[in-house]
Amino acid sequence: MCRSQPFSYLYFNRFRSLHNLVYRLPSCAQPCAVHDTETKKWRHLDFWNWKTYMHARVPRVKCETCSNTKAGKKVTQVPVPWSRPLSHFTHQFEAWAMRWMAEMPVNAAARELREHVTRMWRILHHYVDKAMSSVNMSKVKRIAVDETSSRRGHRYITLFVDVDTKMVLFATEGKGMDTLASFKAFLAGKGRDAAQVEEVCCDMSPAYIRGIQDSFPQAQITFDKFHIMKLVNEAVDDVRIAEQKQHPELKKSKYIWLKNGNKLNEEQKNTLERLKDGHLQTGRAYRLKLAIQEFWHVRHIFADMYLQEWMGWATRSQLPPMVQVAKTMKQHKESILRWFHSKMTNGLLESINGLVQAAKRRARGYRNVDNLISMVYMTANKLRIPELATRRAY
Incomplete structure (x- = not known):
């Protein structure tokens, strides 16, 4: 045997005399006589460092019940137990490939397994789609929505x-x-009504608000508190940027005002103590920030009063960025206060976004958005990888 050729160690001839046998197809369970046989091969687990293939003569049947076509009765290949239909790999090889792709980028896994990357993606799509199709949607009542970058040029997935x-x-x-309309259609495809979604957590994007009102009119909206704090932090930094022209000591102090006190080093703490109690507009904005941080810890019966007082304080501060934040919060007051009932945040989504971006960097991007979405499902949901079969399937 030439060493440059793949090693094939199994050749099945159990179907040598098959024309007197009858098979039942899974699609119709009707007995079908054998029409002919066709030699097929499937890649199996490597034998040492040699590619290994399984060969078999597979019977084909002509089903008169489920395969009618204009040209007559369609000839159908009988399913084999060691491989799924239309696959060029055995179940064991696909399980091994899925384990590789769960640990490294698909391109790298393809190089290690010496397979074309397109075939590897087909394996991944098959098992991810199979796992996601079995997800139970009957108890879905509370959802969180957020977008993450899919590639450069302001392209996103939600x-x-x-x-x-x-x-x-x-x-x-x-x-x-x-995207909200697409999710509603997705639920409908699963046989679920949009009315079963009772709570939605999102940021203050007008597009999300309009989408929820149109597609899920019965759902209560909770605005993510981390996005609210992001608005306040951005306003504090805008005040600092405008003031540092007259007060050079504010230069290079951005993160001193934005970080929590327990995350500052000693030098930063000393600088903050020296600046925050002075007659600086940034110091006033910083005190407003600390006050809104305490808002999330008050008892829910006092939350409405506390928020109303804070918005009045921010308006009277005459700091344009803080005044604008107060106006925004006043417009969405009910959805902000809803947090005290739902306790919903997008913190989990932020961690998932981190996983997505890390996978994207390792893979140096994805050729299309479908590949990225499949990788999101597999990594974020920790989908169960097919196990290597230990029994002989033939």
């Missing part, structure tokens, strides 16, 4: 996560109100 099970239910290309 993720819908079940807050209770912490599972990514649906991912779609784009962002905004159209």
Whole structure:
């Protein structure tokens, strides 16, 4: 045997005399006589460092019940137990490939297994789609929505996560109100009514708000408190930028005002103590920030009063960025206060976004958005990888 050729160690001839046998296809369970046989091969687990293939003569049948075509009865290949239909690999090889792809980028796994990357993606798509199709949607009541970058040029995918099970239910290309309509259609395809979604957590994007109102009119909206704090932090930094022209000591102090006190080193703490109690507009904005941080810890019966007082304080501060934040919060007051009932945040989505971006960097990007979405499902949901079969399937 030439060493440059792949090693084939199994050749099945058990189907040598098959024309008197009858097979039942899974699609119709009707007995079908053998029409002919066709030699097929499937890649199996490597034998040492040699590629290994399984060969078999597979019977084909002509089913008169489920395979009618204009040209007559269609000839159908009988399923084999060691491989799924239309696959060029055995179950064991696909399980091994999925384990590789769970640990490294698909391109790298393809190089290690000496397979074409397109075939590897087909394996991954098959098992991810199979796992996601079995997800139970009957108990979905509370979801969180957020977008993450899919590639350069302001291209995004939007993720819908079940807050209770912490599972990514649906991912779609784009962002905004159209993604909510896509999620509603996805639920309808699963036989679920949009009315079963009772709570939605999102940021203050007008597109998300409009999409929820149109597609899930019965759902209560909770604005993510981390996005609210992001608005306040951005306003504090805007005040600092405008003031540092007259007060050079504020230069290079951005993160002193934005970080929590327990994350500052001694030098930063000393600088903050020296600046925050002075007659600086940035110091006033910083005190407003500390006050809104305490808002999330007050008892819910006092939350409405506390927020109203804070918005009045921010308006009277006459700091344009803080005044604008107060106006925004006044417009969405009910959805901000809803947090004290739902306790929903997008913190889980932020961690999933981190996983997505890390996978994207390792893979140096993905050729299309479908590949990225499949990788999101596999990594974020920790999908069960097919196990290597230990029994002989032939």
